[in-house]
Amino acid sequence: MPELPLNLKAALNKIDTPAYVMDVSLLKRNMIVADRVRTEAKCKVLLATKSFAMPAVFPIMRDYLDGTTASGLYEARLGFETFSKEVHVYSPAYTEGEVVELLKFSDNIYFNSIDQIKRFSPIVRAAGPNKKIGIRINPGYSKATLGGHLYDPCAPNSRFGVIKEQLDGLPWDDIDILHAHALCEALHDGSLGLIEHVGKEFGKYIRRVKEVNFGGGHFINDPGYDVDVLIKALNDFRASYPHVGVAIEPGSGLVRNAGYLVSTVLDVLYNACEIAVLDTSAACHMPDVLEVPYTPEIFGAGEAGAYPHTYVLGGKTCMTGDIIGTYSFSTPLKAGDKLVFTDMMQYSFVKNNSFNGTPLPDLAVLHEDGRYEIVRRFGYEDFKLKLCAIS
Template identity: 45%
Template sequence: MNKYARADIPSPCYVCDEAQLEQNLLLMQRVQQEAGVEIILALKGFSMWSTFGMIKQYLKGATSSGVWEARLAREEMGGDVHVFSPAYKPKDVDALVGLVNHISFNSLSQWNKFKSQVLASGVSPGLRINPENQEADTPLYDPCAPGSRLGILANDIENVDLSDIEGFHCHNLCECDSFAAMRTLEAIEAKFGQYLPQLKWLNLGGGHLMTKKGYDVEHLILTLQNFKAKYPNLHIVLEPGSAVAWQCGPLVCEVVDIVENEEKIAILDISATAHMPDVLEMPYRPVISDAGLPGEKAHTYKFGGNSCLAGDVIEQYSFDKPLEAGTRLIFEDMLHYTMVKTSFFNGVQHPAIGILRKNGDFEIVREFNYEDFKGRLS
């Protein structure tokens, strides 16, 4: 029996597999030690802070996208806290300089606006650069696409005094391999190499999917070692989101009803738009345990979410046995960039959050109720 199909796991529920999470962290610890770099957790990809007690034993801190994430990182993770936002309001910077160690600016105008405040605070300032090296397969996640609002182009900092800038931040990857990381470093050298010897740090952002099966970890380590040998002055930081929680747990749900309209449609107690929005936005086809392609197995179904949105559907899967009300389904690998994007749209029941401990015990760490839904509105 699938280990996530057990009766003490409620439906719906996100389940974090503690043993698998630790395996991912051990691999990242190896990369840090052998490559001489720092890996921090990107909260935009995985913010399940009930796991931070384990994560901070292996990673060196966290990176945030604004005040709330920075505060969560400082309170629950500690260590080195970075922040990047496309733009900051004055009140944001007022709060951030008391929470973070590094702050990256998306434009020279923002840097000039807050320069004196940041320098006085002791927070290390950086600029987000755009190396114009496209690696992401999905346009929605490509920060280096033409016309991108993210990152400063090399032409824009020619003849600019960067003497007070201590680091560069570059993020252009999305679930990419080590060769994409190598090409990114080559692009950074080609476009911004003249500035690297004067900097203290280089943040290579996320998208380094080093915990995926088949990823060439040795090549990543060698690539980073070679780059550090050229620029021993640089403290190298990576901030993966997906890689930390990759394959660390599913979204467990169940069938509520079966309806038919030219095809069989199983109505679930979860919503794609509210609980798995990337399935519709990217879009992508999630893996369901023990399911096949349409027509591959004897019984084929489309899945409908429990919201009123007509397009709250996931296209067909097939199964060996007919589905019926109460049948459990397990959507695999649903922790990274999924829990962080959920909503209470339509007032549908939000999945619980639980941890399958290394010793085999299951623990519910959060359940959501009407007050949580009401509290988001006024």
């Protein structure tokens, strides 16, 4: 199991827990990879803010990326206000009011169905020549590597994107961008497969648009991902369709292994096994642990039995299943010990909740010079405001 990085070790005693900590040096390492894709494949790279949205580090990311892509009105507005580059938005369905409002924040609005695009594209067109209209297709191909059908956009009966048999019914004269999001934590073979599949199966439609967006799920900063394969696939695609621009919109792939969730052991108890209760919770602070499900890594810990002292780690909510996993340690755990979960920037704080009134972790940044900065601390007022009228 990896040891605690030295910069984090040096900052650990300053960190009040729980805290999500973005490590700027690791973020920059990831951004350099994204920038390579941008320059060597002449491909737009957009940050999917559904996965990661920490405006405190957007000034760093902005230099390496083309903009953001949103899941709806609020994320689009956040991207517009805090990232301040291109804003793209896709939602499985919009209300008319949302489309009107979105036009203030986004120049690239993607629709999911024939009905939605026919109803709302006149509104987008009327807003001016810089507004672009996208359509999400269901390419009928996926290499989602997570969670089976739960994260496969092309799963049977998926509601995402227009299926191939219906594509002739779209108003192609009115469409600027073809969008094919089909991956989830895919390695280079998944990216390559999708790009080749779309190029082979949808040429008739690609010739009608100005841009093709290959969606998210390209896990470009995973140690197993060969970025050269993606760059070559994008360049080959552009050689076949020289008139189109290309884009990808990863979330997780941009912040892979770039930050942590730091927690503290509150208590240790015994019921047929050793149990440690933490000040963080799977149910509240790392919901993907239960949803996907998966077991996150902890610096210095191993799987059950790998080291002499094995514990089930649980959160402090009332939910019996609020279990993060079973881990082993070289020394016994005690109240006050700090545990650091690795790779905790994606789909963590964007999804967290305060069930049971559980406090939300700080959002924090570990700077390259070792400075530890809390960018947001939450308190009782944040909990109360979600439940009460504002007085």
